[in-house]
Amino acid sequence: MKLMLSNLYQRVKKADHAFWAGVIFFCLVIVLIGYISSQMYQKLMNAQDMPLSTLQITGTRPYSSDLDVQQALMPLSEKESFFSVEMTDVKETVELVPWIKEATVRRQWPNGLIIHVTDQMxxxxxxxxxxxxxxxxxxxxxxxxxxxxxxxxxxxxxxxxxxxxxxxxxxxxxxxxxxxxxxxxxxxxxxxxxxxxxxxxxxxxxxxxxxxxxxxxxxxxxxxxxxxxxxxxxxxxxxxxxxxxxxxxxxxxxxxxxxxx
Known part of the structure; x- marks a missing residue:
């Protein structure tokens, strides 16, 4: 009888240890997720004020140049950040450049834009x-x-x-x-x-x-x-x-x- 009680006690003790180990692990995971989320949030908040500083222009352009596009976007890049700039505004601004027929725009993390330009033929x-x-x-x-x-x-x-x-x-x-x-x-x-x-x-x-x-x-x-x-x-x-x-x-x-x- 004593042996049975001893075995039962050991099982309960192991189960209790496993339970608290699980609780501790769960808490650690929650803390880690919170830390990562906090860091990502901080980076995003910082990125909202990050100026546009990188511009990649692609496309075959026999008539327009990179300089034409850069000069057209200069007013936007000076007052807008990576997240605040509207892609529609960038597209419309680029398409106002003489000789440019169409432009597609997408963001490039952390502070740039990629613009594909098609010239008029x-x-x-x-x-x-x-x-x-x-x-x-x-x-x-x-x-x-x-x-x-x-x-x-x-x-x-x-x-x-x-x-x-x-x-x-x-x-x-x-x-x-x-x-x-x-x-x-x-x-x-x-x-x-x-x-x-x-x-x-x-x-x-x-x-x-x-x-x-x-x-x-x-x-x-x-x-x-x-x-x-x-x-x-x-x-x-x-x-x-x-x-x-x-x-x-x-x-x-x-x-x-x-x-x-």
Missing amino acids: PVAHWNEQHLLNIDGDVFLAPKDKIEQVLPQFYGPDNVPKDVLVGYRALLPLFLAEGLKLKEIHLSERESWSVILADGTKLILGRANKVIRNARVERFLKVYKHVIPPSKAINYVDLRYDTGFAVNWKDLPGDRAQNEQS
Whole structure:
């Protein structure tokens, strides 16, 4: 009987020790969690006042530079901290920089930003002062950074995308004949005309893309055979169902002769 009581006592004693060991371990864990949380909170509080000091700019940018972006963000970086700066404000500020089309922004701990920038890709001049990008959107930017020769588009403010579509449809036809498109004009009355690099004007009239292309193809098939090399063309009127009319530059104005082929 005494042996049984002794064994029971030992078991209770071990269980009691295990219980208090568990309590002590639990308390230590709570203290450790509290300490870590306190340290993290302190770091976060300090970070709220930490100025933005690191800026990483990525993206292929043939027209904008790191300096352009840095100068645009300088007012924000001087008055905002890592946490207080709004990503939307940074994005909108960067996208106001000439030549920048789009920007994506994210924070980089502890005091920096990563900005991915996409530049505009111009395909044409639009109504003298503006430019047109590959999506047919009009934008304004310094033209002195453009190294390539771009065509000139003219038209009402609501048709730049239409003009770009028309240009892309006509371009292969002229390139196949070794000719370059210099200008495309779309009037308020939706009448089309193009000017080649040598100054020749082709009047296409009010027509859809299929008819415009057909008129140009008809002209390109025969122009080398019917237009003397010594003649300078003022314009070619392609608004005919079966041919075209040519107005020559080298004839007196009131004796200018129209030839129909």
